[in-house]
Amino acid sequence: MITVRSVARMTGGVLLAMFIAGCSQTPTNHLKDGEFMIDGKIFGLAEAEVFTEDYAGPPVVGDYVTALPFLKPLDYKGNKTHEVRIDTFSQMVEVAPGVSFNAWTYGGTVPGPTLHVREGDRVIFTMKNRSDEEVVVTDPVKGMGPFYSQLQGNLYQKNRPSTSPMPHSMDFHSGTVAADDKWRTIAPGETIRFEWVANYPGVYMYHCGTPSVLMHTAMGQYGAVVVSPKNGFPTDDKVDHEFVIVQSEYYLEKAGDTYIYNHQAAMARDPSHVTFNGHVSALIDSPLRVKEGDRVRLYVLNAGPSDTSSFHVIGAILDRVWYEGNVENEWRGMQTVLLGASNSAVMEFIVPEAGLYKLVDHEFADAERGAAGTMIATPRDR
Numbered sequence: 068m069i070t071v072r073s074v075a076r077m078t079g080g081v082l083l084a085m086f087i088a089g090c091s092q093t094p095t096n097h098l099k100d101g102e103f104m105i106d107g108k109i110f111g112l113a114e115a116e117v118f119t120e121d122y123a124g125p126p127v128v129g130d131y132v133t134a135l136p137f138l139k140p141l142d143y144k145g146n147k148t149h150e151v152r153i154d155t156f157s158q159m160v161e162v163a164p165g166v167s168f169n170a171w172t173y174g175g176t177v178p179g180p181t182l183h184v185r186e187g188d189r190v191i192f193t194m195k196n197r198s199d200e201e202v203v204v205t206d207p208v209k210g211m212g213p214f215y216s217q218l219q220g221n222l223y224q225k226n227r228p229s230t231s232p233m234p235h236s237m238d239f240h241s242g243t244v245a246a247d248d249k250w251r252t253i254a255p256g257e258t259i260r261f262e263w264v265a266n267y268p269g270v271y272m273y274h275c276g277t278p279s280v281l282m283h284t285a286m287g288q289y290g291a292v293v294v295s296p297k298n299g300f301p302t303d304d305k306v307d308h309e310f311v312i313v314q315s316e317y318y319l320e321k322a323g324d325t326y327i328y329n330h331q332a333a334m335a336r337d338p339s340h341v342t343f344n345g346h347v348s349a350l351i352d353s354p355l356r357v358k359e360g361d362r363v364r365l366y367v368l369n370a371g372p373s374d375t376s377s378f379h380v381i382g383a384i385l386d387r388v389w390y391e392g393n394v395e396n397e398w399r400g401m402q403t404v405l406l407g408a409s410n411s412a413v414m415e416f417i418v419p420e421a422g423l424y425k426l427v428d429h430e431f432a433d434a435e436r437g438a439a440g441t442m443i444a445t446p447r448d449r
């Protein structure tokens with residue numbers, strides 16, 4: 068086992084050859100100077116860079132970055148390096164009819180965009196803190212990736228630009244790095260760039276790690292990363308639909324025409340709203356559409372910040388569940404999956420017949436606060 072960075076530096080070529088020999092697919096990933104490998108995983112990444120840049124382009128960039136509930140299929144073989152930008156900035160967003168607040172966002176929505184990569188992929192991540200700028204996300208953007216085209220197809224949060232200058236950071240649970248380096252806080256106007264390698268498959272949360280983490284997360288700074296296992300799931304060729312669902316809580320109180328965050332309510336774990344995909348009506352006004360007999364795969368993340376989720380599909384049994392999205396953690400025949408704050412699971416079920424199915428947090432105090440969605444199944448061809 069190689070554990071010392073200098074040894075890995077001397078033997079980097081040998082390790083790379085071993086890595087290539089051990090892979091059935093062609094890796095485009097490799098050890099960079101100073102990195103080392105243990106159990107086929109890459110560690111010891113370069114330090115983050117913090118700088119200022121004159122950037123006014125699209126705040127979300129990446130071919131495999133999507134708006135909820137969509138997930139971009141991985142249409143490439145082996146591993147890939149992804150260049151991803153997700154800027155952080157404020158935005159007025161609606162979370163329930165008539166309830167809007169000045170959210171702190173990644174990319175303009177709550178939750179932020181979903182990133183899809185494969186185990187072994189490398190991500191070169193850039194984030195500018197634009198919390199002092201009014202950033203518009205409702206107009207077409209040149210070179211617009213899937214995230215903004217999907218967002219403009221369904222602006223259910225009724226996004227409006229706003230400012231709220233504030234230090235922020237980015238903590239990807241999918242990365243294995245020194246948090247005091249990569250996840251460091253940057254000031255408004257600063258940009259951070261760092262890399263992480265998707266060493267472990269799973270469905271991961273990302274969030275702001277700047278104190279109060281409770282407040283920054285409850286203000287809207289979180290989202291999902293899906294790291295698909297390098298050899299896939301055993302049912303990959305049987306799945307008809309894939310959707311991503313992120314559950315989270317808001318702690319809001321009325322203040323004039325708008326709503327503001329209530330820290331006492333957050334500390335008391337007394338949410339005003341609990342939502343799937345950021346809005347109490349997100350999966351009700353735009354239900355998931357499937358056919359009877361389809362195999363449906365859900366990537367479910369409970370972002371919290373503090374509550375648990377007892378995820379349940381009324382009328383279906385989850386015949387395969389991979390806890391945390393790791394193919395090694397397989398459960399069968401689950402009625403409900405309990406997810407703590409920042410836990411996740413990949414869940415599959417067969418749609419038994421045409422009809423309307425409710426997705427709920429079976430902790431019904433949360434369902435009544437909004438953690439519910441709808442799936443509509445049409446008849447199959449017989």
Ligand SMILES: [Cu+2]
Nearest residue numbers: 235236275283
């Ligand atoms: Cu923050």
